[in-house]
Amino acid sequence: MIWNSWNDFWAMGGYGLYVWGSFGVTALCIAVEMVWVKRARENALTQVANELAAKTNGKEWS
């Protein structure tokens, strides 16, 4: 362990803003992407189900 305290760790020797700005935005982007792909899958499933439902409904009515 190279840090004397947590304060030391967060300060990053005065580079805290730059180091945590890099790590923070990277973590944020990763989180956003995971939400995106999840939502894209839900949308895809909804679209497929809607079209299938429309198709079967059409068959029943004709």
Add this chain to the structure above:
Amino acid sequence: MIQKLFIYASPQNFYPLAGRLWPLFALLATALSVWGLWLGMFVAPTDFQQGEGYRIIFVHVPVSWMSMVIYLAMAFWALLGLTFNTRLSGMMTQALAPTGAIFAFLSLWTGALWGKPMWGAWWVWDARLTSELILFFLYLGHIALTSAIDDPRRADKAGGVLALVGALNVPVIYFSVKWWNTLHQGASVSLTKGSSMAQVMLEAMLIMGVAFWMFAVAMALYRVRSIILVRERHAQWVADLPEVKAQMAQKIAGGANV
């Protein structure tokens, strides 16, 4: 063996395979990033020149590598798609682009945050930075182009050509620090000269690199499944999928309430 590989060139067979594989890659990405961050943030010593500021390297270098690797992967799928006319190729190219764009953005972002304290500037128009910016625009261009064309086969062709031509930019990025006099430092790790870093710093950086790689694979596999679903929605095998059936049942249940 080769024939076995070609089985998975069909979306119908690749869909379940990708579904089985993505959690594995996600797990690897998580485990490796915990390990890499531990080494990078708690074990690696302070740099004698840059103090603690150098620790940005543990995200900057891996995301920059991945921004280039993903583009090469896109070009590979594009080449496959354009020569063999395989349907899956275009879907893979499309599935990779958003992840690549995010990594290219992160490369520029973390680079700016590293440049400011070390060079005194967020941005300079130097060959390395400019070619990486072009890479970012190539990703955005690819996403815009493929989503602007309605016919998926034509979108695949156009996107494939863009991916292939744009791939020329990747060696330019990589060798820019050699070809031109840049403010950006040379490669810290080189195949010919080995590494100029302390062992543990190098290890942490490489582990983070593999972690981001695994993450990118997991995201691409997850995303390609959604693309396959939409593109193949008229196929019977999609209608037979348990997740599609569940969605239908939910829809019918929801409809009955109205």
